[in-house]
Amino acid sequence: MKFRYDTNIIRNRLHLQMREMIWLIVVVMLVGSMGGVNGRKVKSVEGSFEYTAMNCRGHSASITDFGGVGDGKTLNTRAFQEAVNKLSQYGSDGGAQLFVPAGQWLTGSFNLTSHFTLYLHKDATILASQDINTWPVIDPLPSYGHGRDAAGGRYISLIFGTNLTDVIITGDNGTIDGQGLLWWQKFHGKKLKYTRPYLFEIMYSDTIQVSNVTFLNSPSWNVHPVYSSNILMQGITILAPIKSPNTDGINPDSCSYTKIEDTYIVSGDDCVAVKSGWDEYGISYGMPTQHLIIRRLTCISPYSAAIALGSEMSGGIQDVRAEDIVAINTESAVRIKTGVGRGGFVKDIYVKGMTLHTMKWVFWITGNYGSHADTHWDPKAIPVIENINYQDVVAENVTMAARLEGIAGDTFKGICISNATIGMRVKAKKVPWTCTDIEGVTSGVVPKPCDLLPDQGQDKIGMCTFPQDKLEIDNVELKKCSYVTP
Numbered sequence: 001m002k003f004r005y006d007t008n009i010i011r012n013r014l015h016l017q018m019r020e021m022i023w024l025i026v027v028v029m030l031v032g033s034m035g036g037v038n039g040r041k042v043k044s045v046e047g048s049f050e051y052t053a054m055n056c057r058g059h060s061a062s063i064t065d066f067g068g069v070g071d072g073k074t075l076n077t078r079a080f081q082e083a084v085n086k087l088s089q090y091g092s093d094g095g096a097q098l099f100v101p102a103g104q105w106l107t108g109s110f111n112l113t114s115h116f117t118l119y120l121h122k123d124a125t126i127l128a129s130q131d132i133n134t135w136p137v138i139d140p141l142p143s144y145g146h147g148r149d150a151a152g153g154r155y156i157s158l159i160f161g162t163n164l165t166d167v168i169i170t171g172d173n174g175t176i177d178g179q180g181l182l183w184w185q186k187f188h189g190k191k192l193k194y195t196r197p198y199l200f201e202i203m204y205s206d207t208i209q210v211s212n213v214t215f216l217n218s219p220s221w222n223v224h225p226v227y228s229s230n231i232l233m234q235g236i237t238i239l240a241p242i243k244s245p246n247t248d249g250i251n252p253d254s255c256s257y258t259k260i261e262d263t264y265i266v267s268g269d270d271c272v273a274v275k276s277g278w279d280e281y282g283i284s285y286g287m288p289t290q291h292l293i294i295r296r297l298t299c300i301s302p303y304s305a306a307i308a309l310g311s312e313m314s315g316g317i318q319d320v321r322a323e324d325i326v327a328i329n330t331e332s333a334v335r336i337k338t339g340v341g342r343g344g345f346v347k348d349i350y351v352k353g354m355t356l357h358t359m360k361w362v363f364w365i366t367g368n369y370g371s372h373a374d375t376h377w378d379p380k381a382i383p384v385i386e387n388i389n390y391q392d393v394v395a396e397n398v399t400m401a402a403r404l405e406g407i408a409g410d411t412f413k414g415i416c417i418s419n420a421t422i423g424m425r426v427k428a429k430k431v432p433w434t435c436t437d438i439e440g441v442t443s444g445v446v447p448k449p450c451d452l453l454p455d456q457g458q459d460k461i462g463m464c465t466f467p468q469d470k471l472e473i474d475n476v477e478l479k480k481c482s483y484v485t486p
Helices: 006-032 078-089 181-188 281-284
Strands: 042-045 046-052 058-060 073-076 096-100 103-107 116-120 126-127 159-163 166-170 174-177 200-204 205-212 213-216 225-226 228-233 238-239 258-265 271-272 289-300 305-309 317-330 333-336 345-366 383-406 412-424 433-436 439-447 477-482
Touching: 046 116, 046 166, 058 078, 078 096, 078 103, 078 116, 096 477, 116 174, 116 271, 166 213, 271 289, 289 305, 305 317, 317 333, 333 383, 345 412, 383 439
Parallel strands: 058 096, 073 103, 096 116, 103 126, 116 166, 126 174, 159 200, 166 205, 174 213, 200 225, 205 228, 213 238, 228 258, 238 258, 258 289, 271 305, 289 317, 305 333, 317 345, 333 345, 345 383, 383 412, 383 433, 412 439
Antiparallel strands: 042 046, 046 477
16 A cells, blocks of 8 residues: 655654653653552552463462561572572472562572562562672673673673573562662773673573563663573563663573563663674574564663664574664664674564654664674674665654665665655754665655665655564463462
8 A cells, every 4th residue: 555644744743752752751760760660461459469471370489488688788699599499399380489579679699490480569679789799600601702891701690590491570560770880880990800790681591571670770781581582571661871881771682582562771772782692603603583573662872772783693683573663862773783703694674663853873784893702703704784674764853864884895785764754953964874885775765865775756655574474472472360478
């Protein structure tokens, strides 16, 4: 079906949406700073609560049953780990859920188990210990070769799991607070011997749900599923200062069948960063991120992207479906980051429906990204970038419409942009598009694109594709679960 758009109508809609979204984000930030945001799909009553999850549990316990004290001072690492270890015995008998009631629960890192739910009360905060000497150090990821902050190992994440099945972290929007300031100061002061921890990392696992929780002030990345599949992330709030280093929101890394939706992120780095390994290590490991849905994401990140693909993409990224994306005061909307030595591929990327305000760039593809794992990267490892689709984009107060840079001798192909109205700021760049070593087409794009993206005319405005089939993770039906306080 052909249609024509009216720029004034689109911009009026944008202004209305922006007012609504800015108000919503202010509310999220204010309430989130007090420990949580009103929950979605959660019904709480005295002594019990209900929630939705991929799987319900046959057994329940509270962290207080294991000596936990929520005074913000008592260290509860042993209580959390003993609780998980004890409840793991129910893995073959309906699984178990651990309730974290209202309070400030100071803890070091602890490991999860299979067929397990961690549920946070709306006034519960899990606080990360600031005693760095108590954080275990684990090996670098095999697809990275060494840590990101230092060449050696990495501090284990606050909440960690490996080789697990059926793991859920949920609640009534309780908070997981990384107390990251100490870590950020050590990073800036170059005083870290190992890479900073994440708030949640799960490896080599299947059937994972993270929903209706707030992640606050992570030392580095917030949520990092890696080498895993069938992952649902829903109703998450992630908050960090906009100048905090490397506080990426959600980083699916060498994962398959992942869905991220209804998520609000204010970050010092990319709100969602899609990854699959670093240079020769990622090439050798060879595990792509694929079949990823990103839906109804709201992002504020003045120095990074709403969605980044790379730069660690050496295992490949394929079939990413992003729709209904809102970004405010964010450097770029969807950014592809790669370079010589990365190898791998980024292909079959589909983006539909972006509402943007105050951006440096709307479209940004970088073919000269550096930051190599070590000196052993292969200069012959050239990435393949192809079949990149953007449609139905409205942006205001933009400095530059696009910066699209391929690699000499390695043209980035199949770029399609349609139905995009970009309102430039008063002091915008005189040349709104810069394009080198790319090829593609456009239709219904304002301002006029570069010559390497020729306009196909208004009758081709629907030419950029978006898959109509449903991925397996989109067919998962959540169950109504309950907990009754003993």
